[in-house]
Amino acid sequence: MRPIREGILVGLVGAFALAVWFLIVDLMSGQPFHTPAALGAGLFRGERAAQAVALPANASALVLGYTVFHGAVFIIAGLLLSHITAMLEQEPAIFLVAFFALFVFFEFAYFVYAIAFVQRVMGTISVPSLLAGNLVAGLSMGGFLYWRHPNLHFKWELKLNA
DSSP, X not given: OOHHHHHHHHHHHHHHHHHHHHHHHHHHXXXXXXXXXXXXXXXXXXXXXXXXXXXXXXXXXXXXXXXXXXXXXXXXXXXXXXXXXXXXXXXXXXXXXXXHHXXXXXXXXXXXXXXXXXXXXXTTSOHHHHHHHHHXXXXXXXXXXXXXXXXXXXOXXXXXXX
């Protein structure tokens, strides 16, 4: 599969997994689509938690706008992951270094995003829910790439010189 097409798919897998996670969390709290509406209020309107709690009854524009933003960010991440995965198939020896570098990069990017936008509405969204969602998205994207690239299914072998 070509890296660009695959990157888009990887991004959509991660975006969908995170969206489903937050839909489940919101449904369990009795507030469907509250998380994307609150994040949209923080991102597009600069609203704080107290304002985001009192979202308008018709918050569909916030949900739609945030969903488009969410999908675009994940597609960009998917493209990056797809290209790096293609490189890893050529040089599997750098797998651990690349994995660590990607983990640090994505966690840093998520941290910056959380500081810039999510903290505004943290009174309405729980930290464990955000962290679990980040894990769900990361595992979904990584699992999809691992499944699509059998050359990465190498065995960890310890070779001893006797």
